[in-house]
Ligand SMILES: O=P(O)(O)O[C@@H]1[C@@H](OP(=O)(O)O)[C@H](OP(=O)(O)O)[C@H](O)[C@H](OP(=O)(O)O)[C@H]1OP(=O)(O)O
């Protein structure tokens with residue numbers, strides 16, 4: 451597949467009917483190429499990742515120019531392409547990443563695809579959003595679920611307990627005992643009693659085979675209990691997402707194949723450990739410490755208003771450009787460990803803001819595990835099992851205010867509950 455530097459090809463040489471719905475998240479919807487492999491070989495083994503927009507929001511409100519004013523050449527490539535190429539690949543070896551390329555798309559083609567896929571989409575997503583047909587560029591990526599392989603997607607979420615250094619006296623006893631994911635699950639379960647509650651990411655990230663096994667069995671139980679709607683685990687066969695209630699599935703046999711194979715893949719891949727180290731080291735202050743540093747730097751700044759008027763965290767900051775990200779990674783790789791994180795300097799506020807944003811990317815990505823059928827004939831081109839990280843988009847700095855508020859609400863909702871003890875992998879090393 452071409453890289454971001456190559457000429458951008460157009461989707462128009464395929465028909466919307468050639469694309470099969472795979473799945474979607476909050477921001478993107480993904481289709482796999484299912485057309486004639488000889489007519490359009492460029493698209494074989496690829497998925498199309500399209501941005502979504504809120505159903506009721508007009509393009510002007512989303513901040514995009516209206517369609518008739520968009521010059522095709524003006525729309526930049528989706529930011530994930532350059533971000534993965536120039537930033538993520540300096541932290542994660544490219545063998546664990548899908549290949550990405552930019553592709554031209556057209557409004558009428560996208561609108562036809564939107565009609566075709568409507569019935570495949572989950573109703574809670576359909577009510578909220580749809581394919582953003584004002585975009586003129588999308589992303590082609592390696593298809594990680596197609597072919598004969600089984601694929602398991604795990605969204606592991608937060609890998610660590612925070613460093614106690616910057617926690618307040620009230621949050622310290624809670625946040626150092628129960629992990630953020632388990633508290634978030636508890637918070638959500640107050641409004642939705644059907645949420646599966648067993649899975650703990652610290653088991654999955656523990657490096658300990660029996661705890662990884664427990665995490666996988668908890669995810670499996672969540673998959674069954676939620677009828678495949680829990681977003682922390684998805685299972686695909688022949689490019690299609692499975693539901694546990696599908697009559698053709700032998701659940702026992704599937705579980706017996708999947709859990710040992712996925713466990714073995716996870717025990718042997720460096721990906722989980724790398725993710726955990728990145729998440730932890732980039733979120734070294736916790737949102738509480740970052741918020742204190744933000745407030746301090748605004749109080750100290752002579753041009754700012756008095757302390758009482760400190761703006762919400764991140765609200766007056768701009769999103770980093772790619773060159774700022776590049777400088778950040780240079781500093782992270784050369785000097786992160788030399789900084790005194792227990793006493794962060796206000797002059798380093800921007801560094802810590804970017805670090806937190808990047809940590810958020812690694813807290814929200816997913817791992818795609820491909821398991822090839824063991825009974826297939828051995829051949830020279832037989833694929834091996836693989837582990838790939840997906841959904842490594844840059845996060846916007848305006849999320850910081852929401853993350854700070856959410857952190858407060860999650861912890862407050864946990865006060866007074868019987869605290870779950872989540873064991874951090876760092877305590878075992
Ligand atoms: O805030 P969280 O931890 O709930 O994470 C959001 C995810 O919810 P989850 O907890 O995985 O169910 C959420 O996932 P779902 O839509 O719930 O599948 C998104 O991944 C969201 O990121 P973005 O809007 O795609 O950039 C995620 O938002 P960010 O926190 O990454 O901004």
Ligand SMILES: Nc1ncnc2c1ncn2[C@@H]1O[C@H](COP(=O)(O)OP(=O)(O)OP(=O)(O)O)[C@@H](O)[C@H]1O
Pocket residue numbers: 472473474475476477478479480497499548591592593594595603684814816840841843
């Ligand atoms: N390269 C790929 N091959 C196969 N399936 C994919 C690929 N990339 C994404 N998918 C599927 O599409 C889904 C949505 O993609 P993605 O996670 O990138 O969207 P998102 O909106 O950013 O998600 P989230 O809400 O979790 O942030 C994934 O959860 C996965 O099931």
